[in-house]
Amino acid sequence: MTEVASPEQMLFASTAQAFLEKEASLTRVRELHAEGASFDPGWWRRAAELGWTSLLVPEELGGGSVSGNGVEDLALVAEQIGRTVAPGPLHPVSTVLAGLVDASDSERHAELIEALVSGETVASWAVCEPGSSWNPLHANATATPTDGGFRIDGVKDRVEAGAQSAVLLVTARVGDDLRQFLVPTDAAGVSITEQRSVDLVKRYARVEFDGVVVDESAAVGTTADTAALIGRQAQVAQILQCAEVVGILDTVVGFTIQWAFDRHSFGRPLASYQALKHRFADLKIWLEACRAATRAAVTAVADRSPGAAFAVSVAKSYVGEHAAPMIQHAVQLHGGIGVTWEHDLHLYLRRATLYRSMLGTPEDHNLRVYALSEELESAS
Numbered sequence: 001m002t003e004v005a006s007p008e009q010m011l012f013a014s015t016a017q018a019f020l021e022k023e024a025s026l027t028r029v030r031e032l033h034a035e036g037a038s039f040d041p042g043w044w045r046r047a048a049e050l051g052w053t054s055l056l057v058p059e060e061l062g063g064g065s066v067s068g069n070g071v072e073d074l075a076l077v078a079e080q081i082g083r084t085v086a087p088g089p090l091h092p093v094s095t096v097l098a099g100l101v102d103a104s105d106s107e108r109h110a111e112l113i114e115a116l117v118s119g120e121t122v123a124s125w126a127v128c129e130p131g132s133s134w135n136p137l138h139a140n141a142t143a144t145p146t147d148g149g150f151r152i153d154g155v156k157d158r159v160e161a162g163a164q165s166a167v168l169l170v171t172a173r174v175g176d177d178l179r180q181f182l183v184p185t186d187a188a189g190v191s192i193t194e195q196r197s198v199d200l201v202k203r204y205a206r207v208e209f210d211g212v213v214v215d216e217s218a219a220v221g222t223t224a225d226t227a228a229l230i231g232r233q234a235q236v237a238q239i240l241q242c243a244e245v246v247g248i249l250d251t252v253v254g255f256t257i258q259w260a261f262d263r264h265s266f267g268r269p270l271a272s273y274q275a276l277k278h279r280f281a282d283l284k285i286w287l288e289a290c291r292a293a294t295r296a297a298v299t300a301v302a303d304r305s306p307g308a309a310f311a312v313s314v315a316k317s318y319v320g321e322h323a324a325p326m327i328q329h330a331v332q333l334h335g336g337i338g339v340t341w342e343h344d345l346h347l348y349l350r351r352a353t354l355y356r357s358m359l360g361t362p363e364d365h366n367l368r369v370y371a372l373s374e375e376l377e378s379a380s
Contacts, residue, residue, distance in 0.1 A: 012051070012066040012073060016080045019050060024086035026344050032087055033200040038164060039087035041122075047088060048119025052077050056097050056236070061106065061113050071236070071302035075243040075294075082247025085351045087201040089161040091240050092124035096169045098236040099125075099180065099229045103221035112167065112182065123167040125233060126156035126183075126207055134360035136171070136234045137227060141209065143172040143179060150174070150219070152181060152189075152212040158358065162205025163194045169220065170209070171230065180220040180229065187212050199354045200347060234359065235301045235312045241355045242294040242315045245323045248348045249290060253283050256330040263335075276333065283329060286322045293318045310372045317365035323352040 023043055032039065047053075055070035055077075057063020065073045074094060081090060093116055100109045100116075115121035127136050141154025152172055159168065168183050185192060189212040195204040221229050257280055260271035270276055297315035300308040327349045331338035338345050356362065 006067055009067045009073065009076070013076045013080065015050060016052070016077050017083070019047070020080055020084050020086050024081075024084055024088070026084055026347060029085055029087065029201055029347060038161065038201055038203040039089065041164075044088050044122070045119035047090075048117065052090060053093055053097070053117045053119060056094060057101050057113060057117055061101060061110055062117050063101075063113075069302050071239070072298055074236075075239060075298045078240045078243035079247035079250075082244035082249075082351070083251045085199075085201075085248065085347050089122050089124065089164065091237055092160045092165070093122060094240060095125045095233050095237045096123040096167075099169060099220060099233045102229055102232055104225055105221060108217060109182070109220065121167065122161055122165045123169060123182075124159050124161050124165040125237070126159045126162070126168040126170040127230075128156060128158040130155055130157050130206070134364050136230045137178060139171045139173050139178060141170065141172040143174045143181060145174065146213065149213055149215045150181060152183060152209045152214065155206065155208050157195065157204070157206040159205045159207050161203060162207055163192050163203065168207065174223075177223045178226050178230070179223060180226060181214055181218045182220060183209070183212060183214055183218065187214070189213070197354050199350045202351070202354060231309065235297075235308055238312050238316050238359050239294065239297050239301055241359060242290075242297060242312075242319045245319050245352055245355055246287075246291050246294050248352055249287050249323060249326055252327055252330050252345065252348050253287050256280075256283070256333050259334060270333075279329060279333065283326055286326055290315075290319045290322060307376075310369065310376070313360075313365040313368040313372065316360060317362045317369060320356040320362040320365070324349065324356055327352055 051066070054063035055065045055074045067073055078090065097113065097116055100106055100113055103109070112121070116123055128134070129140055132138060141152065141156065143150040143152050152170060154172060156170065162168065165185055168185060170181050170183050172179060172181060183190065189210045191208040191210065193206045195206055197204055257271065260276060260280065261269050263270045271280070293315040297311040300311040327345065331345050331349070334343065334345065337343055
């Protein structure tokens with residue numbers, strides 16, 4: 001997905017791939033599903049030791065990246081995760097870290113950043129609310145100022161790894177202003193109900209906040225920079241989804257083509273039939289378009305380009321629209337075996353289908369692209 005620019009980056013990507021193949025294979029995903037588990041905390045700590053959690057964190061706060069471009073390195077990891085639809089809280093932890101390190105008061109949260117980088121603590125972004133479409137700047141949850149702190153009330157849902165998290169980064173309204181707060185999941189008044197998803201191991205949660213009192217130090221950033229922080233967090237979360245789906249599609253298209261060469265009909269490999277060649281050509285074209293759109297979005301976010309929001313929405317829309325139908329094509333090309341529980345295709349289809357609806361559907365992002373286009377046109 002992202003171009004490997006140096007031997008160090010190539011080593012980093014290959015190490016991540018080897019680690020995932022050994023400890024987070026498709027077999028392990030099925031085992032976790034059978035156990036009713038999401039991910040192994042010990043496994044996540046080992047992943048953190050490989051540097052996955054430090055990529056967006058500056059060196060002065062205990063982080064660092066292989067190439068010096070943490071966003072691109074993180075996208076490489078996400079792509080490798082897609083190849084085995086591995087479990088783990090890479091997305092929520094990275095999203096929270098993106099907000100914490102960019103906040104004007106990041107040093108105040110140095111202890112939590114260190115715990116997240118080490119893998120000892122898991123955190124998630126509580127931004128979605130029941131019955132609402134994707135808009136990270138929308139919040140019905142409220143934070144009422146009190147003596148020395150805030151009282152938080154409201155409901156969030158679709159909180160990834162919410163039941164496994166020690167801390168939630170919660171968006172809430174303070175009067176007419178939007179702010180973010182770090183809320184421990186064991187605080188009085190926090191109620192968590194786990195939500196299953198179509199994916200075998202991805203778990204989400206509905207979180208209710210009933211008079212949850214937090215200190216003033218729980219606020220992240222200032223009122224003035226909250227919108228920018230949320231925008232950055234959303235971009236990081238969305239490109240990670242796109243990069244992971246590119247890894248999924250690359251893997252699915254690869255083993256589907258190989259299946260067509262291995263499987264014979266009337267003495268000829270399936271890949272030799274003209275009608276199937278056209279379908280494989282279509283899959284390859286769509287794959288490369290998904291890869292290119294995602295690469296452009298990753299580059300824009302890494303460079304903090306003024307057009308990053310536009311590029312991310314383009315990628316999220318295109319990848320979300322094409323991924324699931326592409327895998328459905330792969331199912332059909334496999335024939336009857338493609339629809340069985342034993343075949344791995346449905347594991348990839350589940351993850352791609354889930355990501356299509358999370359953090360904005362293609363329809364949501366089409367509208368976003370249109371709105372941003374109008375803004376750019378009026379400004380020129």
